[in-house]
Amino acid sequence: MAFARWLTSPQNPRFAKTIANRLWKHVYGIGQIEPVDDMHDETVAENPELMAALTNLMINLKFDTKEYLRILYNTKTYQREATRAETDVLAYHFPGPVLRRMTAEQVWDSFVTLAAFDNPNAYHKPSSKGETNILSVDVTKLTGEEL
Numbered sequence: 199m200a201f202a203r204w205l206t207s208p209q210n211p212r213f214a215k216t217i218a219n220r221l222w223k224h225v226y227g228i229g230q231i232e233p234v235d236d237m238h239d240e241t242v243a244e245n246p247e248l249m250a251a252l253t254n255l256m257i258n259l260k261f262d263t264k265e266y267l268r269i270l271y272n273t274k275t276y277q278r279e280a281t282r283a284e285t286d287v288l289a290y291h292f293p294g295p296v297l298r299r300m301t302a303e304q305v306w307d308s309f310v311t312l313a314a315f316d317n318p319n320a321y322h323k324p325s326s327k328g329e330t331n332i333l334s335v336d337v338t339k340l341t342g343e344e345l
Contacts, residue, residue: 206261214253218255219252225295226270
């Protein structure tokens with residue numbers, strides 16, 4: 199218990215820095231420290247002053263990640279047009295968020311929205327029996343029309 203309390207306490211600067219950097223990457227597509235899972239004492243952020251401010255913000259918010267994200271999403275930097283060009287992680291100065299691929303869940307939600315655009319509430323997840331029937335289909339034996 200003592201280790202867990204220390205690990206997540208404001209006196210552990212790496213915890214706040216790690217959380218702040220991971221959420222920064224979630225919002226902007228590239229972390230201040232890359233890769234985000236390789237943080238050491240000698241690791242230097244792309245913008246050390248900004249990383250220090252983000253770390254202090256996380257501590258001052260008492261690790262309220264929802265409020266931290268709200269602040270990031272309301273910055274002028276986030277409001278700028280997304281960067282479409284290939285980015286060099288070591289030389290990206292955050293003119294705006296990086297354009298990223300959608301997650302599988304976002305793609306699925308988009309398909310459902312397109313398929314049920316006139317009544318988005320019409321789609322319901324199949325029952326467990328319906329899922330079993332779908333998953334047990336041998337697609338190698340179906341024609342394209344049957345599929």
